[in-house]
Amino acid sequence: MGSLGWAVTFSVLSAASYAAAAVAQERLAEHGQRGWSRWAKALLLTAGGVVLHVVALNFGTVAVVQALGTLTLLFALPIAALRYRTPIGRASWIDAVLTVLGLALILSLSVESDAPAVLAEPDDRHLALITLAVVAVLSLAAWAAGPRVRSVLLAAAAGTAFGIASVLSKAVLAALTGDGLSAVSPFGGVAVLVFATGGYLLGQLSYGRAGMAAPLATVSVTNPIVAAIAGVVVFNEGFRFGGAGLAAIAFAALVMTVGVIGLARRAATESEPDTPNHSESERSADSRN
Numbered sequence: 001m002g003s004l005g006w007a008v009t010f011s012v013l014s015a016a017s018y019a020a021a022a023v024a025q026e027r028l029a030e031h032g033q034r035g036w037s038r039w040a041k042a043l044l045l046t047a048g049g050v051v052l053h054v055v056a057l058n059f060g061t062v063a064v065v066q067a068l069g070t071l072t073l074l075f076a077l078p079i080a081a082l083r084y085r086t087p088i089g090r091a092s093w094i095d096a097v098l099t100v101l102g103l104a105l106i107l108s109l110s111v112e113s114d115a116p117a118v119l120a121e122p123d124d125r126h127l128a129l130i131t132l133a134v135v136a137v138l139s140l141a142a143w144a145a146g147p148r149v150r151s152v153l154l155a156a157a158a159g160t161a162f163g164i165a166s167v168l169s170k171a172v173l174a175a176l177t178g179d180g181l182s183a184v185s186p187f188g189g190v191a192v193l194v195f196a197t198g199g200y201l202l203g204q205l206s207y208g209r210a211g212m213a214a215p216l217a218t219v220s221v222t223n224p225i226v227a228a229i230a231g232v233v234v235f236n237e238g239f240r241f242g243g244a245g246l247a248a249i250a251f252a253a254l255v256m257t258v259g260v261i262g263l264a265r266r267a268a269t270e271s272e273p274d275t276p277n278h279s280e281s282e283r284s285a286d287s288r289n
Contacts, residue, residue, distance in 0.1 A: 007060025011068035014052035019075035021045035022207075022216050023083060029207040046200055057170050058177070062231050066166060066224035067108065070100045072216065095262035099217060102256025103224060106249050109239045119171035119234055121185055127234065128191045131164040135198065148214070154206035155215035159222025161199035166223070167230045168192045217260045 024042035056065045074096055081088045119127070135157045142153035169192050175184045206215035239245045 003059045007056050007064055008068060010052050010056035010059065011065050012071060014049045014056060015069055015071035016075045017045050017049035017052060018069070018072045019079055019216075021049055022072070022203075023079050025204050026207045027083075029204070042204070043200075050196060053166065054169050054173070057166065058173050062167060062170050062227050062235070063108075066163070066227045067104050069224060070103050070220050072220050074100065091262065095259045096217075097259070098262070099221060099256050099259030102252040102254070102259060103221060105252035106225070106228065106256070109241070109245050109249055119168065119185075119188065121187065123234070124168065124171065124185055124188045124191065127164065127168070127230065128187070128195075131160060131195065134160055135202070139202065151206045151215050152218050154202050155218035156222045158199045158202035158206060158215075159219040160226050161195040161202065162219065163223045163226030164230060165192050165195035165199060166227050167234060168195070171234075221256060221260055 021042055024038065024045055028038040028042050053065065053069070056068075077088050077092060077096060138153050138157035138160065142150040142157070145153060168188050172184055172188050172192060175188075203215065203219060206219075239249060241248070
């Protein structure tokens, strides 16, 4: 199996792990963040997704790995359906497919430069500071907003942190495989851990009020878009077909936005108190777990 095959394999496994973690995180939020077993399950699944994602980055480009990461949306739908014993609506599938197709088209038009993906000081510090500022603004805006908007803003902050963590991970891996451990920037390694941990915590907070679909869709869209933009700025990645490519990207962004809005709207409806997600027997079973 070639490098691309390994990148696809590990990326798909990572997406499946993230989707299962999202369901576990929502369950944890429903129980008021209580229960060591629930915390352990959510944390282990997230950690598994992170490890598989980093391994995939070692075999493929940021654009390819991040594009495949959008498969999390498709994996999450059947997992949630099995958990709640409810069928997946046609509209939900259409919205998820629109989101994934739009994002996949954007990332498929990106090209990586021939230069190695190395990010030296002080560029890594500048990128980290800009990311911290964006995450801080989104987080502060979230606490001043209503519950549903808060969930989306926190998810956007989480996606931003995850996206930059992936870019920095790619840079660290390039330095490590190119010139050995001595070439790895300590700051870059610490920044990866900070953004990955911060993204996890912000993602956990985002599942409090809007169900799973809206925060998950927002993270799944924000993460690769931020990574793709950073790839253009940091690694000199570009887009194919010049002006025609930019027009295709604009169309893909519109399609993706329609899908995300649809998922968020459905998630808001499903999270209303009058809409039961479980039968009384299921609630009783959950309280015993």
